[in-house]
Amino acid sequence: MQAQQADDVAFLCDWLRRAAQAIEERRDVLSALDAAIGDGDHGANMARGFRAVAEKLRDPPADAASLFRLVGMTLIGSVGGASGPLYGTLFLDMGKAARGVPVLDAAAWHALLSAGVAGVAARGKAAAGDKTMLDALIPAAAALSGTDSVRKALARAADAARKGADATIPMVARKGRASYLGERSAGHMDPGAASSALLLSMLAETAA
Amino acid sequence: MQAQQADDVAFLCDWLRRAAQAIEERRDVLSALDAAIGDGDHGANMARGFRAVAEKLRDPPADAASLFRLVGMTLIGSVGGASGPLYGTLFLDMGKAARGVPVLDAAAWHALLSAGVAGVAARGKAAAGDKTMLDALIPAAAALSGTDSVRKALARAADAARKGADATIPMVARKGRASYLGERSAGHMDPGAASSALLLSMLAETAA
Amino acid sequence: MKKLINAPEQVVTEALQGMAAAYPDLLKVNLDPDFIIRADAPVPGKTALVSGGGSGHEPMHGGFVGLGMLDAACPGAVFTSPTPDQILAATRAVTGPLGALHIVKNYTGDVMNFEMAAELAKEDGIPVESVLIDDDVAVTDSLYTAGRRGVGGTVLAEKICGGAAEAGADLPSLVRLCREVNANVRSMGAALTPCTVPQSGRPSFELAGNEIEFGIGIHGEPGRRRIPLESADRIAEMLMAPILADLPFRRNDPVLLFVNGLGGTPLIELYIVYRAAHRIAAAHGLQIVRSLVGSYITSLEMAGTSITLLRLTEDMLRHWDAPCLTPALRWGA
Amino acid sequence: MKKLINAPEQVVTEALQGMAAAYPDLLKVNLDPDFIIRADAPVPGKTALVSGGGSGHEPMHGGFVGLGMLDAACPGAVFTSPTPDQILAATRAVTGPLGALHIVKNYTGDVMNFEMAAELAKEDGIPVESVLIDDDVAVTDSLYTAGRRGVGGTVLAEKICGGAAEAGADLPSLVRLCREVNANVRSMGAALTPCTVPQSGRPSFELAGNEIEFGIGIHGEPGRRRIPLESADRIAEMLMAPILADLPFRRNDPVLLFVNGLGGTPLIELYIVYRAAHRIAAAHGLQIVRSLVGSYITSLEMAGTSITLLRLTEDMLRHWDAPCLTPALRWGA
Ligand SMILES: Nc1ncnc2c1ncn2[C@@H]1O[C@H](COP(=O)(O)OP(=O)(O)O)[C@@H](O)[C@H]1O
Numbered sequence A, B: 001m002q003a004q005q006a007d008d009v010a011f012l013c014d015w016l017r018r019a020a021q022a023i024e025e026r027r028d029v030l031s032a033l034d035a036a037i038g039d040g041d042h043g044a045n046m047a048r049g050f051r052a053v054a055e056k057l058r059d060p061p062a063d064a065a066s067l068f069r070l071v072g073m074t075l076i077g078s079v080g081g082a083s084g085p086l087y088g089t090l091f092l093d094m095g096k097a098a099r100g101v102p103v104l105d106a107a108a109w110h111a112l113l114s115a116g117v118a119g120v121a122a123r124g125k126a127a128a129g130d131k132t133m134l135d136a137l138i139p140a141a142a143a144l145s146g147t148d149s150v151r152k153a154l155a156r157a158a159d160a161a162r163k164g165a166d167a168t169i170p171m172v173a174r175k176g177r178a179s180y181l182g183e184r185s186a187g188h189m190d191p192g193a194a195s196s197a198l199l200l201s202m203l204a205e206t207a208a
Numbered sequence C, D: 001m002k003k004l005i006n007a008p009e010q011v012v013t014e015a016l017q018g019m020a021a022a023y024p025d026l027l028k029v030n031l032d033p034d035f036i037i038r039a040d041a042p043v044p045g046k047t048a049l050v051s052g053g054g055s056g057h058e059p060m061h062g063g064f065v066g067l068g069m070l071d072a073a074c075p076g077a078v079f080t081s082p083t084p085d086q087i088l089a090a091t092r093a094v095t096g097p098l099g100a101l102h103i104v105k106n107y108t109g110d111v112m113n114f115e116m117a118a119e120l121a122k123e124d125g126i127p128v129e130s131v132l133i134d135d136d137v138a139v140t141d142s143l144y145t146a147g148r149r150g151v152g153g154t155v156l157a158e159k160i161c162g163g164a165a166e167a168g169a170d171l172p173s174l175v176r177l178c179r180e181v182n183a184n185v186r187s188m189g190a191a192l193t194p195c196t197v198p199q200s201g202r203p204s205f206e207l208a209g210n211e212i213e214f215g216i217g218i219h220g221e222p223g224r225r226r227i228p229l230e231s232a233d234r235i236a237e238m239l240m241a242p243i244l245a246d247l248p249f250r251r252n253d254p255v256l257l258f259v260n261g262l263g264g265t266p267l268i269e270l271y272i273v274y275r276a277a278h279r280i281a282a283a284h285g286l287q288i289v290r291s292l293v294g295s296y297i298t299s300l301e302m303a304g305t306s307i308t309l310l311r312l313t314e315d316m317l318r319h320w321d322a323p324c325l326t327p328a329l330r331w332g333a
């Protein structure tokens, strides 16, 4: 049990470090997506947040639930903007769902991500099709259902998230800053959907 | 005597109308010269002033002295900046010198312009070589001395003014706005010298 | 990027240090978490007024901290809402038993971060209420969207509620007053140039020499549409028409007319826009009883203007006229 | 040229009409000849204070008309000094038996036009004295040149003399005070971008993306030299060094530190410059007893800053602190 926990925490730390690096590398791409239909800071916001997360990973807590909670609190306290509370809520609610979960298998990931995504939807009062991060996160959570290896399940989730992000391109935004543009928001990928897809692709890569 | 006065006034009106038109045409050139070493408004200032002068010429006074005075007052009241009081003084002092002068022959022009130029130098506390309109006006006045036809004398004055204006190019300004640039003022023609040369060339053209 | 800064990451911190140095008698500045409070906070017997949002809108909000306006302001990163812990810390520093009103511009980020801060404050036993400002008529309002943005009306709400709070208003009446201001204020803006967020280093959008962005917010977002450059009179007309129609403003309404600069527009141009807006309002039969002209809610160095029109009640007028002593607005004190 | 204007020839007139509409309680505006006077002018028993200069420097000077500052301001065309008849008319409108002080920035055009106006006023029996402001250390002073320009020090002189005039100072003591302010004030500026005079339609100079003009005036003239863009701290250092050396300012001198924006620079950057200038002044041992940060003497939409340092006497401090009620500076009233 303790060995399993240590494995899970190590896996999550590995993922989050990769995610932090990937976000740093894609910082300008994410900001450019945001500049097209928002205020151009999404890359900077995410980079600031995940730098703070990486800092915390030097001395991680002993179990997955606590780690999720720490990541959530760290993002809330460092990102700001819309994505800070939303990603923060995602991790906080994944943390709540992770309590007492013995091992992070495919079913557990499905339960966790579903809980997190529900939290994001509640916090942001948004739904599928609003052209937000939810359009990557909802299909990703759905893709985790079924009985499969973690590796395959996470690969499917990453794929679904990427497709979900692509699908935001033609959408007209109804939530977040892009909604102010009305019809002009169509034709651009939602930056939050792009960063969600990136997080999930790093997760799949970590499991691969 | 009265016929002579009428001739002189007609000649002066002819000159001032040509001058107004020439300034309007060279407006941007004069402003561009001023932009290089000053604040870029000399063309606009002169155009505003000579438009006001042209307005007054619809109903000119009967004698040259009064006309010079009217032009001086009009320039002072409409040009502003440094060139307004200076050109105003030039014409006011030419007007004073014109009082009682029976005919505008070469000698009279020499006396008038010399008086006007002295007024400009006193008003602006400037001298030859300071890179101002005086560097065109002083040689022009000097070129009017001698006994000659008005036509030839004014042609010589125009020529001297043009050369005087050209000679301002290498000078380092000591007066006016260009003086703030120090050594950076060298390499550009002084805009006021250029407008003075233009006025004199129109005068020569009117007499030709 | 041509800016008077040292390093993009240091912009907010150094600007706060500059404010602290410039206004030692008026303000106290805390760094990490960043917030600005009245030098005499917490003021006994007073309901606290707290606002905040991304930086880059100076003087809003930090320049409105002081007697008769805000008790605290929380600046986020440039164009990024502050975080809940930061808002909580600022609220704690200025709030007594009468509680605090959070004046929040309606942006998803601001709304959520202030919401979380308010939850945390309530857990701590601090009474907190929030009012959203959403006065930008450029955005179509709808139940299914994020709704309208908070723009110029925020400045007026902060002054008027500040006057009331200074005069002893309690939290419920401040909430009512702030909602009433918001219900009676409308704004719209246009940009002649983009702005550049220091951390990004690139202009927020590209505009040709003869184009403007119409229906712009205050975060360098593109506006509702891109149109050819027009005269000041025509731009004022195009901004005023939807403002007047939206409330709608009616003959004889007493109003405050606020012509705002977005940061890079000089005052001489704002006077020309004010002239046009004043004429339009007068032709509409409005009584323009108060005016404000200047750059009070900005988008970094963006050139452009926004117009805000507030229908005044007697209460609002009294609190608008009440003394204030802040870095950016100061009268009667 | 991207500006919120209608027609280049109408800019000054329409801006004045906008001011008149925005400040009916404070100002009266006359058109043709153009001047702005206090609504309550002429104020009985008061020595009049008159200033003026080219337009494009807003809020200077029109925004400084009102209680505790100027009685009249005469705006010329953009960057062009007003004419003598205009200055005379403004002087007549506000001056009683105690006479008028003309505060004149040292530019050949301003000097000569005000000189002629003063001559005409004296012919009319109006006592007029003039004081020249020439605080710009970017310009080498010399008997053989036009001398230094008047820049930021003008704002401080107008406030301080305005306070004294309101308190009943007579013409000779105002002349002394104004000369004393001028003798103790030094300024210098740098531009990040040029500006465009509406009538010309072209930028006053061309700067590459990484260049600034150093030692700039307020009329879009090129500066003393063109240098690579530097950090805000370094620019503040380069501006402060010649200012400190020139007076020279000495340890323990009580000073007013004024960081000014040239029109297109947002407040957040001015705070960063203020921070740097304050640190430099403090390291020099100065006591910074008063501060002013904002865009008060501008060059249209030029981006950039100027720093002004004034060594204060007790008299100056008292008159600086005295109430003023003008569109641009307002306190204690
Ligand atoms: N109500 C919402 N629900 C879910 N996601 C949202 C919502 N509003 C915004 N987002 C997401 O947040 C992203 C923008 O984040 P970011 O740029 O960091 O914050 P901000 O919009 O405050 O500048 C959007 O691309 C979108 O995916």
Ligand SMILES: Nc1ncnc2c1ncn2[C@@H]1O[C@H](COP(=O)(O)OP(=O)(O)O)[C@@H](O)[C@H]1O
Binding pocket: B034, B038, B039, B040, B041, B042, B045, B046, B080, B081, B082, B083, B084, B086, B120, B123, B124, B125, B126, B131, B132, B133, B134, B175, B176, B177, B190, B191, B192, B193, D079, D080, D081, D108, D109, D110
């Ligand atoms: N002290 C002076 N004496 C003579 N001419 C001067 C003096 N100062 C300036 N000028 C002339 O005035 C010209 C500038 O005029 P203008 O641009 O209209 O006024 P301003 O310098 O006020 O903008 C200069 O080119 C110069 O010829």
Ligand SMILES: [Mg+2]
Binding pocket: A034, A038, A039, A040, A041, A042, A081, A177
């Ligand atoms: Mg964003």
Ligand SMILES: [Mg+2]
Binding pocket: B034, B038, B039, B040, B041, B042, B081, B177
């Ligand atoms: Mg000029």
Ligand SMILES: [Mg+2]
Binding pocket: A039, A041, A081, A082, C054, C079, C080, C081, C109
């Ligand atoms: Mg943002």
Ligand SMILES: [Mg+2]
Binding pocket: B039, B041, B081, B082, D054, D079, D080, D081, D109
């Ligand atoms: Mg000029």
